[in-house]
Amino acid sequence: MAQWESSIGGATFRALNLEPLANTLGCLPPFAEQEAIAGFLDREVGKIDRLAAEQERLIALLKEKRQAVISHAVTKGLNPNAPLKDSGIEWLCQIPAHWEVVRIKHVVVTIEQGWSPQCDATPADGPEQWGVLKVGCVNGDRFNASENKALPDDLEPLPELSLRAGDLLISRANTRELVGSAALVEQDHDHLLLCDKLYRLRLQTSVASPEFLTLFLRSSMVRGQIEIAASGASSSMLNIGQSVILEMALPLPPLGEQGEIATWILKCREQIEALINDAQSAITLLQERRAALISAAVTGKIDVRAAAANTTVEMEPA
């Protein structure tokens, strides 16, 4: 590859011609040894690829687990022995007997949309410059304040649209997978403004915990309902109306229990994310090991005849 780097041309489309390929210098061991190296690499690289595939499967399972933890906790609670009752809502099934089912509108004080003026392409430069949120700020598991655009100096900011801790943001328009994404603002952002594509919900905090409702909105059942309710002819930008949010059924435990559930979910999420990070690191290491093994085998740094006799392969330091 190093020999080809200087020969590969093209600015937008990188291409290698036949000539540099034909002129590539390489070491050529006897034919029998070439076959031995190829066989050795087939076996060893295959093992590494299988290990990497297992790690990929593990990551997929952990992500499923993360979703299942949220969905189970916000509909069944933390006590596996709690008596259950029928929720009366088909997609919600059974809930603990001491929980209520209410419409989200019954715990919402205000729901509002923001303002999307023509902004700069770059984010606000520091917390003192005014910025307008982009819808992508609620994608993923956390609110991302850096997803904003700087408000031009000639536009007057609307301070009533700035963010406060406890604001629950929901995207009202996006692709089917992302529309309805919810995130909780954890601290005040005096100079960040709500955009037109986001709903902001403020709750009766004596009845409903914003953390609990945010997690509920991320559960697989709610995602399913939102994807069904999303409307619009353009598949790249589906919409949900306020009524979809406000009329949605919400299983509501006592306030203290909502807090316990939210804390428990966040702790589980951290543990699962740590495992996902470990698996991703393992995949990176395996990929590095794969490249190093191929390089060492084809340059004679590994004696594949000896390696064939041993299951463990040691490479000479480069």
Next chain:
DNA sequence: ATGTGTCCGCAGTTCGAGGC
């Protein structure tokens, strides 16, 4: 070797209908 076109996913902006 380089420039240009196309497709796709994602997101920003604008427009129009309806309610007040």
Next chain:
DNA sequence: GCCTCGAACTGCGGACACAT
């Protein structure tokens, strides 16, 4: 007439393919 909200249109960037 203004505001809200839903829908459609538009733009951007990355990846790739094709043309010159």
